[in-house]
Amino acid sequence: xxxxxxxxxxINLSTALQVILLGFIGGVLSGFIGxxxxxxxxxGMMNLGVNGVVAVASNITHKFGKAxxxxxxxxxxxxxxKKLAAYILGTAIIGIQIAVAINSFLFKGASGxxxxxxxxxxxxxxxxxxIILSFVAVSMLKDVLGSSKSGSTxxxxxxxxxxxxxxxxxxxxxxxxxxxxxxxxxxxxxIGIATGYLAGTIGVGGFIGVPAMIYVLGVPTAVAAxxxxxxxxxxxxYGALSYAFQGFVDIRLTMLMYLGSLIGIYLGVYGVKxxxxxxxRMVTSLIILLCVISRxxxxxxxxxxxxxxxxxxxYDVYFNMTSKFFLFxxxxxxxxxxxxxxxxxxxxxxGIQKTLRVVKSTAE
Amino acid sequence: MPIxxxxxxxxxxxxxxxxxxxxxxxxxxxxxxxxxxxxAHAHGIKLSxxxxxxxxxxxxxxxxxxxxxxxxxxxxxxxxxxxxNKNLIxxxxxxxxxxxxxxxxxxxxxxxxxxxxxxxxxKKLGMPFEKTQDxxxxxxxxxxxxxxYVHREQASDRxxxxxxxxxxxxxxxxxxxxxxxxxxxxxxQLSDKNxxxxxxxxxxxxxxxxxxxxxxxxxxxxxxxxxxxxxxVTYMPRQESAATSISQALDSLEGxxxxxxxxxxxxxxxxxxxxxxxxxxxxxxTQLAKRWGAAVELIRxxxxxxxxxxxxxxxxxxxxSANGRNGSTYTGGVEDDGPEINTDDGGLSETLEExxxxxxxxxxYTVAGAGREIxxxxxxxxxxxxxxLGNLFLSKGPQASTRLTRELGLTLHDKLRTPVIDIKELxxxxxxxxxxxxxxxxxxxxLVCIYGLVFNFQxxxxxxxxxxxxEQWKWAAAFGLAIFVPVVAYIYGTVSxxxxxxxxxx
Numbered sequence: 001x002x003x004x005x006x007x008x009x010x011i012n013l014s015t016a017l018q019v020i021l022l023g024f025i026g027g028v029l030s031g032f033i034g035x036x037x038x039x040x041x042x043x044g045m046m047n048l049g050v051n052g053v054v055a056v057a058s059n060i061t062h063k064f065g066k067a068x069x070x071x072x073x074x075x076x077x078x079x080x081x082k083k084l085a086a087y088i089l090g091t092a093i094i095g096i097q098i099a100v101a102i103n104s105f106l107f108k109g110a111s112g113x114x115x116x117x118x119x120x121x122x123x124x125x126x127x128x129x130x131i132i133l134s135f136v137a138v139s140m141l142k143d144v145l146g147s148s149k150s151g152s153t154x155x156x157x158x159x160x161x162x163x164x165x166x167x168x169x170x171x172x173x174x175x176x177x178x179x180x181x182x183x184x185x186x187x188x189x190x191i192g193i194a195t196g197y198l199a200g201t202i203g204v205g206g207f208i209g210v211p212a213m214i215y216v217l218g219v220p221t222a223v224a225a226x227x228x229x230x231x232x233x234x235x236x237x238y239g240a241l242s243y244a245f246q247g248f249v250d251i252r253l254t255m256l257m258y259l260g261s262l263i264g265i266y267l268g269v270y271g272v273k274x275x276x277x278x279x280x281r282m283v284t285s286l287i288i289l290l291c292v293i294s295r296x297x298x299x300x301x302x303x304x305x306x307x308x309x310x311x312x313x314x315y316d317v318y319f320n321m322t323s324k325f326f327l328f329x330x331x332x333x334x335x336x337x338x339x340x341x342x343x344x345x346x347x348x349x350x351g352i353q354k355t356l357r358v359v360k361s362t363a364e
Numbered sequence: 365m366p367i368x369x370x371x372x373x374x375x376x377x378x379x380x381x382x383x384x385x386x387x388x389x390x391x392x393x394x395x396x397x398x399x400x401x402x403x404a405h406a407h408g409i410k411l412s413x414x415x416x417x418x419x420x421x422x423x424x425x426x427x428x429x430x431x432x433x434x435x436x437x438x439x440x441x442x443x444x445x446x447x448x449n450k451n452l453i454x455x456x457x458x459x460x461x462x463x464x465x466x467x468x469x470x471x472x473x474x475x476x477x478x479x480x481x482x483x484x485x486x487k488k489l490g491m492p493f494e495k496t497q498d499x500x501x502x503x504x505x506x507x508x509x510x511x512x513y514v515h516r517e518q519a520s521d522r523x524x525x526x527x528x529x530x531x532x533x534x535x536x537x538x539x540x541x542x543x544x545x546x547x548x549x550x551x552x553q554l555s556d557k558n559x560x561x562x563x564x565x566x567x568x569x570x571x572x573x574x575x576x577x578x579x580x581x582x583x584x585x586x587x588x589x590x591x592x593x594x595x596x597v598t599y600m601p602r603q604e605s606a607a608t609s610i611s612q613a614l615d616s617l618e619g620x621x622x623x624x625x626x627x628x629x630x631x632x633x634x635x636x637x638x639x640x641x642x643x644x645x646x647x648x649x650t651q652l653a654k655r656w657g658a659a660v661e662l663i664r665x666x667x668x669x670x671x672x673x674x675x676x677x678x679x680x681x682x683x684x685s686a687n688g689r690n691g692s693t694y695t696g697g698v699e700d701d702g703p704e705i706n707t708d709d710g711g712l713s714e715t716l717e718e719x720x721x722x723x724x725x726x727x728x729y730t731v732a733g734a735g736r737e738i739x740x741x742x743x744x745x746x747x748x749x750x751x752x753l754g755n756l757f758l759s760k761g762p763q764a765s766t767r768l769t770r771e772l773g774l775t776l777h778d779k780l781r782t783p784v785i786d787i788k789e790l791x792x793x794x795x796x797x798x799x800x801x802x803x804x805x806x807x808x809x810x811l812v813c814i815y816g817l818v819f820n821f822q823x824x825x826x827x828x829x830x831x832x833x834x835e836q837w838k839w840a841a842a843f844g845l846a847i848f849v850p851v852v853a854y855i856y857g858t859v860s861x862x863x864x865x866x867x868x869x870x
Contacts, residue, residue, distance in 0.1 A: 078777060
């Protein structure tokens with residue numbers, strides 16, 4: 001990969017279009033799933049040759065601005081619990097700091113140049129990515145399939161964990177008005193730290209934050225998504241500042257991602273309004289699983305670059321290509337599924353104009 | 365002939381005893397929650413599942429919301445069916461919250477000393493004192509959750525009671541006498557207007573149960589209202605095939621003289637004092653409704669002090685049918701003896717007709733009062749994506765009107781948890797006009813300039829944010845980025861939002 005300066009790659013028209021496409025797909029998925037989109041964009045950029053830490057830094061910076069716009073919109077709809085966000089944020093900063101320190105250490109502490117220099121950080125990010133998101137996807141899929149077996153057509157998320165957590169009443173127990181939940185601070189803290197750590201490590205905070213708020217705290221889905229965006233704005237600002245201070249933010253990637261993502265988000269959010277909840281969770285979990293496979297395929301390549309396993313470097317191309325294929329397959333197919341529903345709903349909405357009126361001949 | 369609703373804390377013995385005393389003294393029919401629960405089970409209402417879900421978690425699925433509506437409809441139907449000669453005594457854990465919006469009903473709360481409660485519960489359950497104390501504490505919390513979810517109220521809110529009796533210094537017999545005397549006051553005799561409201565609640569409840577029991581319409585998520593014997597149902601587009609079945613099912617519903625079925629993904633509540641179907645305002649509202657696939661529900665809000673000839677107890681929601689026939693509105697002054705009755709409904713019926721013709725009607729009616737009265741009128745069917753406040757408090761000066769409208773908006777937003785917007789902001793927030801077109805062009809130009817600059821001067825810019833210059837200007841570079849990025853996001857977010865608004869996607 002050709003570098004224009006330090007850690008920043010040369011961007012030609014093809015690369016730019018691919019980043020815009022990544023942004024668009026990430027935006028659609030993010031608007032639809034309600035959390036991040038970074039799970040697609042970060043590895044996508046890594047597949048384009050961007051160093052893992054630069055991809056994360058540029059993405060977290062992109063997320064900061066995006067969350068600012070999104071949370072403003074959610075705020076108007078009454079979906080933001082600022083008090084809950086403030087409590088999670090307090091602990092999330094610790095998580096971000098841990099993540100930035102580990103990433104910087106792995107990148108700057110590594111020997112070698114160019115690709116090899118970033119291999120440690122790439123491996124670490126890929127491993128965290130694969131482990132955490134496998135867990136999220138499998139749990140989500142299990143939940144969806146479980147509700148299918150029970151024959152329920154519109155059942156909400158599982159409440160097992162919420163029920164268990166509700167029993168913990170260790171003071172201070174706090175009431176959050178907008179989310180309408182009462183929860184112990186000791187339940188909130190680990191969620192905040194985990195959200196911050198993942199946001200700082202793989203640029204994916206919402207994937208833990210939103211499900212945790214829904215499945216652990218019992219926050220309504222819309223409020224969880226709105227609060228997460230509000231939270232992401234501050235975490236993104238903090239993460240962006242930290243990474244920018246280290247010199248890892250590629251502003252061009254951030255700006256190119258915006259070109260696709262902000263349009264994509266609107267379409268994804270529109271999709272949420274018109275598709276039933278179980279379908280949303282099913283599509284989401286399948287997309288994440290495919291992304292995990294994509295990242296897992298790239299792991300042997302990073303292990304070789306670190307000298308931990310012995311594989312012919314010529315195979316890197318195949319690893320990269322297969323990884324890229326799975327990533328783009330998951331993103332594009334998921335995005336297409338969502339867009340088909342959006343278009344269908346758009347046409348249907350234009351057609352909805354129907355009031356059936358029946359007046360009885362004899363009033364009783 | 366009154367209706368008395370008694371709420372008592374668990375284990376409810378005192379409430380039931382008081383209700384029994386009152387029934388013995390007066391001969392009025394008496395009903396308790398225990399009887400209702402038995403009946404509900406007998407009719408297949410899964411009350412225990414609903415209770416468990418509400419108590420354990422606030423995350424309620426569509427299915428549970430439907431069960432809640434079914435349960436409330438069942439309770440309303442049962443109790444209204446029991447009201448003989450307009451009187452009834454009911455005792456339960458949140459009885460005073462039944463029949464929301466209907467006045468002339470005596471809503472009574474009982475304060476029972478904790479020692480008596482523990483003793484009663486301990487005897488009943490055979491539990492030791494300490495365990496019973498904990499048991500009651502948790503039970504109180506569970507009932508609070510129930511009230512919060514099912515009735516959207518707090519039991520501790522004393523404004524929901526007409527009378528609160530502390531049984532610490534009052535015997536049951538005397539409390540019963542007190543209730544009987546209070547219930548006989550004219551304030552607690554159902555006026556025709558409130559009786560009509562009660563009948564509407566009953567009709568809506570029967571309509572819901574009727575549709576739930578019909579094999580073609582069972583399991584649908586429906587919004588159901590009844591006003592002046594007109595039942596309005598809104599259903600989701602995915603349930604389109606059931607539309608005719610809904611209408612046909614309602615055709616056989618006793619007491620329903622007209623039914624309106626509107627397909628809608630959501631509802632928009634439009635509150636105004638004077639409606640006019642020819643104004644731009646309504647055009648904007650329907651334009652938005654079309655874009656969102658929404659039905660529009662109208663409320664004509666009449667401030668209390670402006671309703672001529674009405675006493676306080678008359679200031680309740682006035683029924684109005686979808687075709688504008690106002691059932692029993694007293695207009696004051698000399699009544700016409702001809703068939704035409706002067707019913708100035710502030711343009712509501714005309715506007716409603718217009719909405720029906722457009723296929724966007726979710727019904728409409730008049731409410732006298734302000735925030736609390738509106739909430740009581742709509743809280744059972746709260747499926748709104750947006751509340752629009754039009755011209756309100758017209759008799760006040762412009763500043764007072766603005767202030768009162770803003771306060772009303774805050775109250776509605778707080779209670780209904782739905783975005784509330786002033787009609788004047790509707791265009792700029794949700795629709796596309798000249799101002800939006802100008803903004804789109806300007807922001808696009810700015811955006812092109814920013815992107816042009818960054819991509820034409822990549823090397824020096826990257827040098828500052830991550831190259832050699834970055835080492836000297838670390839903090840400046842970091843803060844510069846932190847300011848620059850949200851500006852770009854805001855500008856591009858506005859451009860993309862406006863573009864999508866232009867093609868009706870939002």
